Amino acid sequence: MGQRGQIYFCEICRQKVEVTVDAFGVLVCCGQEMKLVEGMMETWTSVHPKPVGGTTYICNKCGQQISVVEETSGILECCGQRMERKDTSTG
Numbered sequence: 001m002g003q004r005g006q007i008y009f010c011e012i013c014r015q016k017v018e019v020t021v022d023a024f025g026v027l028v029c030c031g032q033e034m035k036l037v038e039g040m041m042e043t044w045t046s047v048h049p050k051p052v053g054g055t056t057y058i059c060n061k062c063g064q065q066i067s068v069v070e071e072t073s074g075i076l077e078c079c080g081q082r083m084e085r086k087d088t089s090t091g
């Protein structure tokens with residue numbers, strides 16, 4: 001479903017993620033589908049520069065990968081299960 005470079009956000013907790021590896025899985029946060037940010041990218045990226053070393057999450061089922069732009073306590077899910085946090089510090 002996701003497409004590389006697309007930004008999704010959660011209407012409940014305002015968590016924002018960028019798709020880095022696209023797959024068919026549907027991104028879910030706080031128990032509901034995340035919304036695709038359309039046409040807002042130029043606006044918000046200029047205000048919120050992309051953070052360096054944002055947390056990456058991976059779906060073990062469909063292989064979708066996302067990079068967290070704005071992290072909250074919301075639980076990220078894909079394909080009906082929690083996405084796995086990829087710890088970049090350990091390589």
Ligand SMILES: [Zn+2]
Nearest residue numbers: 010013030074
């Ligand atoms: Zn959320």
Ligand SMILES: [Zn+2]
Nearest residue numbers: 025059062079
């Ligand atoms: Zn998935």
